[in-house]
Amino acid sequence: MMPGGTTEILWHFIGHLRIIDDISREHVEYDGSETRRSDEDSPHKKLLDDKADDPDQLDDSARVLMPDSVPNDDFQFQRVHALRADAAHQIAAHMDLSPPQPLLPLFRPPAIGVASGGGDPNITVTCQPGGEQTLAQAHQINALMDNDSLLPAEASPEILQGIARLDTDVGDALLNMADNANDHIPQQWQIPQDDAGAVTFVTDHDQNLVVGNGTPEMHSVEPGYYLNGMLQADPPPPPDQITVPDFPLPPADYGHDLGQWAIAGNNTSVNAALIVDLTESTRTMIVMGDYFKTDAIFQTNSTMDHDHINAAGGDALPFVAGGNQATNIADFTQLPGIYAELSATFAGPQWHVDVVNGDYYDVHTLTQTNYLFDNDVVVQNSSDTHFEAISGGNELGNVAQIFDGSIQYDLIIIAGAYHGMNLIFQNNILLNDDQIKLLASGSDPTQSVVSGDNTLSNTATIERYGGDNIQPMNDDVNSVVTAVADGKTTLDPSYGDIIDGSGGTFNVLYVTGNYYDVNALWQTNVTSDVNVVMQLLGKPADGLDAIHPIGNETQSVVTGQDSLSNEAIIVDVAPTNTYVNGQTYGDTILVQANLLPDKDPAISGDVHSLVPELVAFVNDAQDSTPATQPLAAPAPHEDPVASIMH
Amino acid sequence: MGNTQKRYDHGSSGGVWDLPPPPPPPPPSHDPKHDPKQDPKTDPTGDSNSNSNTNVNHNTNDLDNKIDNHVSNCVDNTVDTHVNVDVCLTVDESGLSSPVIDLSNLNMAQSFGSLIMPDVVNQNLADHSNAFNIDQVNNLVDNDSSSGASVTFNGGGGGSELACDPWHQDSSSPAGFNMDAKIHSGDSSIDGTSNGATSSADATLNQDAFTQTITQGANIQFNSLSIQAAGDHIQDDHSLGS
Numbered sequence: 098m099m100p101g102g103t104t105e106i107l108w109h110f111i112g113h114l115r116i117i118d119d120i121s122r123e124h125v126e127y128d129g130s131e132t133r134r135s136d137e138d139s140p141h142k143k144l145l146d147d148k149a150d151d152p153d154q155l156d157d158s159a160r161v162l163m164p165d166s167v168p169n170d171d172f173q174f175q176r177v178h179a180l181r182a183d184a185a186h187q188i189a190a191h192m193d194l195s196p197p198q199p200l201l202p203l204f205r206p207p208a209i210g211v212a213s214g215g216g217d218p219n220i221t222v223t224c225q226p227g228g229e230q231t232l233a234q235a236h237q238i239n240a241l242m243d244n245d246s247l248l249p250a251e252a253s254p255e256i257l258q259g260i261a262r263l264d265t266d267v268g269d270a271l272l273n274m275a276d277n278a279n280d281h282i283p284q285q286w287q288i289p290q291d292d293a294g295a296v297t298f299v300t301d302h303d304q305n306l307v308v309g310n311g312t313p314e315m316h317s318v319e320p321g322y323y324l325n326g327m328l329q330a331d332p333p334p335p336p337d338q339i340t341v342p343d344f345p346l347p348p349a350d351y352g353h354d355l356g357q358w359a360i361a362g363n364n365t366s367v368n369a370a371l372i373v374d375l376t377e378s379t380r381t382m383i384v385m386g387d388y389f390k391t392d393a394i395f396q397t398n399s400t401m402d403h404d405h406i407n408a409a410g411g412d413a414l415p416f417v418a419g420g421n422q423a424t425n426i427a428d429f430t431q432l433p434g435i436y437a438e439l440s441a442t443f444a445g446p447q448w449h450v451d452v453v454n455g456d457y458y459d460v461h462t463l464t465q466t467n468y469l470f471d472n473d474v475v476v477q478n479s480s481d482t483h484f485e486a487i488s489g490g491n492e493l494g495n496v497a498q499i500f501d502g503s504i505q506y507d508l509i510i511i512a513g514a515y516h517g518m519n520l521i522f523q524n525n526i527l528l529n530d531d532q533i534k535l536l537a538s539g540s541d542p543t544q545s546v547v548s549g550d551n552t553l554s555n556t557a558t559i560e561r562y563g564g565d566n567i568q569p570m571n572d573d574v575n576s577v578v579t580a581v582a583d584g585k586t587t588l589d590p591s592y593g594d595i596i597d598g599s600g601g602t603f604n605v606l607y608v609t610g611n612y613y614d615v616n617a618l619w620q621t622n623v624t625s626d627v628n629v630v631m632q633l634l635g636k637p638a639d640g641l642d643a644i645h646p647i648g649n650e651t652q653s654v655v656t657g658q659d660s661l662s663n664e665a666i667i668v669d670v671a672p673t674n675t676y677v678n679g680q681t682y683g684d685t686i687l688v689q690a691n692l693l694p695d696k697d698p699a700i701s702g703d704v705h706s707l708v709p710e711l712v713a714f715v716n717d718a719q720d721s722t723p724a725t726q727p728l729a730a731p732a733p734h735e736d737p738v739a740s741i742m743h
Numbered sequence: 744m745g746n747t748q749k750r751y752d753h754g755s756s757g758g759v760w761d762l763p764p765p766p767p768p769p770p771p772s773h774d775p776k777h778d779p780k781q782d783p784k785t786d787p788t789g790d791s792n793s794n795s796n797t798n799v800n801h802n803t804n805d806l807d808n809k810i811d812n813h814v815s816n817c818v819d820n821t822v823d824t825h826v827n828v829d830v831c832l833t834v835d836e837s838g839l840s841s842p843v844i845d846l847s848n849l850n851m852a853q854s855f856g857s858l859i860m861p862d863v864v865n866q867n868l869a870d871h872s873n874a875f876n877i878d879q880v881n882n883l884v885d886n887d888s889s890s891g892a893s894v895t896f897n898g899g900g901g902g903s904e905l906a907c908d909p910w911h912q913d914s915s916s917p918a919g920f921n922m923d924a925k926i927h928s929g930d931s932s933i934d935g936t937s938n939g940a941t942s943s944a945d946a947t948l949n950q951d952a953f954t955q956t957i958t959q960g961a962n963i964q965f966n967s968l969s970i971q972a973a974g975d976h977i978q979d980d981h982s983l984g985s
Contacts, residue, residue: 229873230868230873231873231972233873233874233875233972235875236862237879237966238878238880238966239881239966240849240881240882240883241962241964242884242886243883243886243959245886245959246887246889247890247892249890249891250891251891252890275842278843278844279842287841288841290841291865292865293863293866353953353954360960468858479893480895482894483954485954485956487958487961488887491961491963492963492965493965494965495966496968497967497970498970499970500972501971623844638895644953
């Protein structure tokens with residue numbers, strides 16, 4: 098009902114992505130320079146605001162990053178654009194991103210190698226159970242069956258049987274297209290779409306890497322920006338630098354002239370998702386076991402669009418039966434760690450250690466699916482009217498945003514292995530076979546047909562901050578691990594020189610088992626838009642020109658212009674520095690495919706057989722239709738359909 | 744968990760058109776009166792479970808037309824949910840393979856008219872942890888059929904400029920309209936256990952002199968989800984639909 102409705106939502110969402118991403122970085126810098134320093138060691142803390150004793154107040158007010166939800170506007174989507182424009186200011190005001198004030202010399206952190214002034218020079222260590230783990234899984238599904246029929250009379254049994262046969266064959270064709278697309282995704286990557294399945298897959302995948310001695314897979318690529326399988330040297334501007342179109346989009350206006358307009362396509366399906374994972378946003382991570390990190394993107398577009406168009410009796414414009422666009426964009430972006438440009442300070446004098454006994458899970462899985470069946474049979478038979486038949490124009494949208502973690506720990510120690518993986522699966526399937534017939538008699542209408550012009554697009558970005566500075570273990574770092582593992586309550590101040598700190602309390606997460614860091618997205622659009630459209634335009638009645646302009650008649654059919662799109666961004670904030678005691682494994686996987694399956698004979702036969710049945714049906718209906726207007730004079734013009742069909 | 748179903752059935756009138764006496768009625772509207780309703784549920788605890796199912800059928804005919812309006816609402820949704828909070832994250836490797844595009848969720852036996860959503864929840868975490876499992880499902884069947892909708896002009900040439908004005912009859916130039924419209928709405932069903940999902944089936948038919956608009960599509964399904972897990976258990980989700 099709202100042209101551009103979900104499109105507006107998508108723009109709002111995409112705007113948030115970049116805004117939050119930018120603010121995340123600004124906030125990290127802010128957090129590392131002011132908030133952290135206000136949480137000083139005990140003697141100094143007493144001179145500060147008492148609120149500093151409550152770490153929650155510091156954390157929640159300054160470190161939580163979250164945009165507004167996509168507005169529940171109740172059909173007032175025009176507000177969305179304004180919200181997007183103001184979002185940055187609103188969030189900035191909420192989080193008080195004012196520049197950090199210079200600290201008094203009394204509170205300035207000591208230089209590296211120098212213990213904090215006054216009192217016990219040793220580092221005190223406090224251990225407690227803790228560590229916020231997350232298992233998040235979500236499914237968003239839209240399923241719409243909008244198989245419409247518009248007929249001049251009650252459908253005959255032959256017509257009903259033809260439509261039922263078409264529905265069955267459409268299902269079979271879609272299953273074949275889905276199987277074909279699945280065949281282009283490596284079998285080993287077809288994993289259960291939930292948290293448990295993802296974790297199990299990652300474990301199995303990483304074990305295979307060990308067995309294969311880290312040999313890259315067949316679809317391994319260099320990180321970068323890929324367009325339809327080709328690495329691009331000059332990627333286009335990122336989404337935050339693209340001009341946002343004006344909203345709301347103007348509704349389609351077909352005027353009021355005589356003619357026939359059939360909109361049986363023009364459907365929109367969109368999935369948009371963002372995951373911002375800040376859980377590992379530390380200065381340093383120490384992995385005592387092996388380190389695994391894999392990024393993978395799989396994208397397919399499948400299109401079947403075989404149309405049969407006939408027009409007679411009018412001035413036919415060039416038919417748009419092709420012009421379909423299928424695009425796959427994958428962007429693997431590596432950015433410096435968030436602490437890379439910030440100066441390091443002494444790590445101490447107080448260490449707070451959150452201990453997780455066992456494995457640690459930071460897992461997010463999100464599935465977004467749109468199923469749309471818009472298979473229509475439309476017959477327009479008129480002569481005296483402006484006749485619009487809208488059986489398409491559906492909009493399906495899934496939007497999700499997940500923000501996890503906070504700028505909390507300075508150091509993460511993993512006694513076992515680190516298993517990291519970012520996964521994005523994006524698939525579009527469009528079945529858009531059409532049978533279109535335009536006939537005119539007694540007038541000279543302009544005839545236009547758009548049965549193609551479909552757009553299928555997948556856009557995926559895995560944007561990683563840090564995680565690229567990996568160093569082998571050394572004795573000093575190992576001594577820190579040993580000290581924490583042994584539960585020592587005091588440390589020599591020299592330990593504060595080994596690991597980078599930000600001043601103030603040094604927060605540590607210690608995991609005794611393995612660490613699972615998984616972000617996985619599945620986005621799928623399946624659209625069946627098979628249409629049989631007949632337009633029969635007769636001669637306008639005598640005398641109609643006295644009250645209605647005649648001479649600009651039109652026959653217009655749109656069975657294409659379907660849009661299927663997937664947008665996904667994973668922002669993975671990794672440690673700026675990583676020490677690995679075991680082996681390091683990493684890989685980047687990419688599969689991109691635009692598929693044009695073979696013509697399906699069943700559907701082609703169905704739409705072909707429906708046309709003569711509809712022609713006979715229209716004639717029979719017209720012959721048997723009694724006069725319903727007691728005051729009406731006999732029709733002054735001849736039967737337009739009969740004159741064409743017989 | 745709420746599941747609200749609303750049905751609106753406006754103005755079903757039958758019979759053939761007779762010339763009404765003057766004064767003329769207000770001019771017919773060219774715009775279908777679309778009146779989407781929503782009934783979002785607000786949960787002050789932050790866990791929002793809102794299901795609303797809205798069917799809107801609004802027929803506007805300022806002239807007297809024969810209208811046969813039938814609304815059939817059928818909920819046919821199967822949710823297969825297994826919750827196992829005691830099992831750790833170990834899965835038989837033989838069950839790892841799962842097609843990325845899985846159309847088996849659509850019930851072929853019912854011409855894809857129902858949605859089967861397997862939702863296996865296997866989350867086991869200790870304290871100091873967050874677990875989210877959110878499903879948003881919109882399932883709408885809006886298979887409309889319209890037959891016999893017609894608008895014809897039988898006015899003839901006439902000698903008067905008022906020949907075609909039904910409110911000023913000219914006996915020397917008889918004029919008349921034939922208008923007949925009929926539309927069947929679709930079915931709407933919604934998963935009763937989903938969070939924040941809205942679906943609707945609406946069909947509008949607006950018919951006035953010389954302009955006939957039949958809308959059987961233009962449905963909207965929309966899911967929106969926001970999860971924040973940054974030390975506190977906060978979640979927010981909502982849906983829109985029309």
